[in-house]
C-alpha cells in the first residue's frame with residue numbers, strides 16, 4: 017500500500033506533537049470530541065432539512081471506548097464522515113488553522129506556545145498516540161476508508177467495507193515513561209472528568225460504558241459491579257441555561273470547546289431577548305488579537321443556530337465590522353432551518369438580531385470602561401484600532417456610536433483617556449481638542465510643535481496609530497469641540513501683543529524669508545517666523561486638510577496619487593540660529609543657502625520624514641564645521 021507524505025508544514029507540526037512536553041495533554045480528547053460534534057452538526061442539519069433522509073434523534077451521539085488490554089482509546093461518532101479526498105485534505109495537511117504561518121521558528125521548536133494558544137485539532141492526538149487509525153464513511157458514499165499514521169513518516173489510506181456512516185478514531189497510546197502515565201487515558205474516572213471539564217456542553221450525548229458498584233436488587237446490603245452505558249455530558253446547551261447557574265469557568269470552557277480562541281476570553285455576555293425577535297446568545301470579547309486579525313484570512317461571524325440546530329458556522333451578517341473581534345453563538349427559534357446565505361442578508365429577523373447585538377456589545381464595552389478600566393484598556397490595546405477604523409469607515413456612518421469607546425494617550429495624564437474625560441478637564445478658554453501625531457509617545461513628547469500648546473497648559477492627545485488622525489478627521493468634533501493638530505498652520509494661540517510683534521518681525525525679515533523660500537522651491541509652500549516654537553530652532557507645519565502624518569500614511573498606500581501636505585518651514589526668531597541667518601543674509605549669500613538646506617532637513621528629520629539627499633546634507637554639515 018502506498019505511503020503518502022504529509023505536507024511539509026504538517027510534518028513539522030506532527031514532529032512537535034510526537035515530542036511534545038506540553039503539560040495539558042488531555043486536551044487532545046476535547047479536540048477530537050469537538051470535531052465529532054461538528055461532524056454530527058453537519059449530518060443533523062441535513063437530516064432535518066432533507067426529506068429523503070429519515071430522522072431519529074437517537075442516531076446522533078459520540079461514543080468513547082477505552083480498551084485496557086490493547087491500550088487503545090476509540091472515539092466514535094455518527095457524524096457526516098469523510099470521503100477519500102476529505103481525508104487527504106483534512107488530515108494530510110494542516111488545513112485551516114494557519115497557526116504555523118504566524119509562528120516563528122524559535123517558537124516552533126518549543127511548540128508549547130502553539131499547542132497552548134491555538135490548539136491543533138486532530139493532530140494533538142499525537143501527543144499521546146504512537147499510532148492513530150481513522151475509519152470513516154461519508155454520507156451518501158458507498159465506500160469507507162481507513163487512514164493510518166504514526167505521525168512520523170506519512171500516512172496510508174485504503175478502502176474498506178463499512179456499514180455505517182460516521183467516523184471512528186482509534187488512538188494507540190504511547191508506552192508509559194518515567195514522567196508520563198498514558199494509561200490514565202484508559203481509566204473511566206479520568207475520562208469522565210476530562211469530558212466533564214472540557215466537553216460538558218456538547219449538545220450530543222457522549223456515551224461510555226461505566227462500571228460502578230451498585231447494591232444488588234434483591235439484597236441491598238451486598239454490592240456488585242454493574243457496567244452500564246452512561247451519558248457523561250450535560251448536553252443542555254450553555255446558552256439555554258440560566259445565567260445564575262453558570263460560573264465564569266463554564267463560559268471559559270465553552271469558549272475553548274468551541275475553539276473561539278485558545279486564550280482566555282476577556283469578558284462575556286449572555287443575552288436572552290424576548291421581544292420583536294426572540295434569541296439567545298453568548299458573546300465573548302477575546303483577550304488577544306487573533307494572529308490573522310488584520311489579514312484577509314480573518315473571517316468575522318457568529319455561529320448561528322435555529323432552535324438548537326447549527327445552520328451556519330460563521331454568520332458574518334450578525335456582526336458589524338467594528339465589532340468583528342466578537343466571538344460567540346446566536347440561537348433563535350424565529351429563524352427557518354432552510355434559510356440560505358443569500359436570504360440571510362435580507363432577513364428581517366437577522367437584521368433585528370444584529371442590531372440588538374451591536375447595541376449590547378457597545379453597552380457592555382462602555383460598562384467595562386466605566387467599571388473595570390484595567391480590563392477595558394487591555395481590550396483597547398488589542399482591538400482599539402478596529403474601533404478607530406470603525407469611526408473612519410463608511411464615511412463616518414458609525415462614528416457617533418463609537419466615539420465614546422475611544423482612548424488616546426494624554427500629555428498631561430500620561431495614560432489613556434477618553435474624549436469625554438478630556439473635554440471635562442478643558443479650561444474655559446480652551447477652544448479645541450489638541451492632538452499631536454508621531455511614531456511613539458516619546459517622540460511626540462519631544463516634538464517642537466507641542467511647545468506652545470503645552471505652555472498654555474492645554475492637554476494634548478498623542479496619536480501613534482496610522483488610523484488615528486484619519487478617524488479624528490472623520491469625527492470632526494466631539495461634544496461641539498473641534499479637533500486641532502498642534503502642527504496645523506493656524507493654531508492662533510498667541511495674545512494680541514505677540515501677534516503684533518510677529519507681524520513687525522515678519523515685515524522686517526521679509527527679504528530673508530523670501531530668499532529662503534526661493535532656495536527651497538516647491539519643497540515647501542512657505543517659510544515663516546514661528547510663534548509656536550519656544551526653544552527649538554525649526555519645525556514643519558502643514559496648511560490645509562492633509563497633515564504631514566497623513567502624507568506619510570498615504571505614501572504607503574498602493575494608489576497614493578502622490579497626495580502631499582502643504583508644508584511650511586517655521587523658524588524660531590528667538591533662537592540664536594536666526595541671528596546667524598540674519599547675519600548671513602547681510603554678508604554671505606552662500607551661507608544662507610547652506611543654513612536653509614540644513615534647517616529644512618532638520619525639520620524633516622524631526623517629523624520622521626526621509627531627507628531628500630543624505631549625502632548633500634552631510635556635505636553641508638561638514639562645510640559648516642570646517
Ligand SMILES: Nc1ncnc2c1ncn2[C@@H]1O[C@H](COP(=O)(O)OP(=O)(O)OP(=O)(O)O)[C@@H](O)[C@H]1O
Pocket residue numbers: 047051052055093095096097098106107111112113135136137138139183275
Ligand atoms: N470526526 C470527524 N468527522 C468528520 N470530519 C472530521 C472529523 N475529524 C476531523 N474532521 C475533518 O478534519 C478537519 C481538520 O480537523 P482539525 O481538528 O485538524 O482542524 P479543524 O477542526 O478544522 O480546525 P481547528 O482545530 O483550528 O478548529 C476538520 O475541519 C473536519 O473537516
